[in-house]
Amino acid sequence: MRKMGNEASFEHWEKLALACGFTSVWPVDPKTLRFLPEVRAMCAEDKCRNYNKNWTCPPACISLEEAEQRAAGFHRGILLQTTETLEDSFDAEGMSAAIARHRDSFGRLLPLLRAEYPGFFPMGAGACTRCERCTYPGEPCRFPEQTAPSMEACGLFVSQVCRDNGAPYYSGPDTITFVSCILVD
Numbered sequence: 041m042r043k044m045g046n047e048a049s050f051e052h053w054e055k056l057a058l059a060c061g062f063t064s065v066w067p068v069d070p071k072t073l074r075f076l077p078e079v080r081a082m083c084a085e086d087k088c089r090n091y092n093k094n095w096t097c098p099p100a101c102i103s104l105e106e107a108e109q110r111a112a113g114f115h116r117g118i119l120l121q122t123t124e125t126l127e128d129s130f131d132a133e134g135m136s137a138a139i140a141r142h143r144d145s146f147g148r149l150l151p152l153l154r155a156e157y158p159g160f161f162p163m164g165a166g167a168c169t170r171c172e173r174c175t176y177p178g179e180p181c182r183f184p185e186q187t188a189p190s191m192e193a194c195g196l197f198v199s200q201v202c203r204d205n206g207a208p209y210y211s212g213p214d215t216i217t218f219v220s221c222i223l224v225d
């Protein structure tokens with residue numbers, strides 16, 4: 041199911057996103073998004089070691105309440121996926137390459153969409169890694185227009201967002217999928 045109100049616009053966004061390197065693009069209905077405190081709370085467990093260390097992560101990034109309020113102003117968005125095949129489930133190098141590809145694609149797409157939709161709301165995959173060392177908390181972010189909070193930091197349960205919007209999340213054994221979301225207009 042890949043239908044949305046204005047199919048021409050989705051096709052335009054899909055074309056831009058695929059050209060930036062994503063492997064698939066899906067329409068997302070902002071009304072399906074649930075900004076869950078329990079997902080945001082997982083950041084504080086610091087399993088990814090970015091909690092309180094990066095401008096795009098809690099507690100510095102957009103609050104759950106702000107994310108929910110901001111999302112309420114949108115009617116349409118896109119889910120962006122990067123799916124890669126791994127050698128096996130322990131293929132750390134393959135996983136690193138996949139997230140790097142996803143972040144590169146996201147970085148290419150942001151300025152293109154911003155030029156057309158300056159008020160858009162991007163939510164990425166994981167902490168920003170643009171700088172070798174994040175300036176947080178001592179100095180302002182070096183590239184605020186090129187960063188975004190992660191979907192999880194905004195309280196979104198990624199597999200649920202995919203499911204609620206008819207997008208796959210699991211592509212089979214020895215694959216990995218990274219997901220970002222941009223609310224466009």
Ligand code: SF4
Pocket residue numbers: 094095096168169170171172173174175176180181182183184187
């Ligand atoms: S662009 Fe640099 S300073 Fe800004 S959040 Fe990313 S890593 Fe930190």
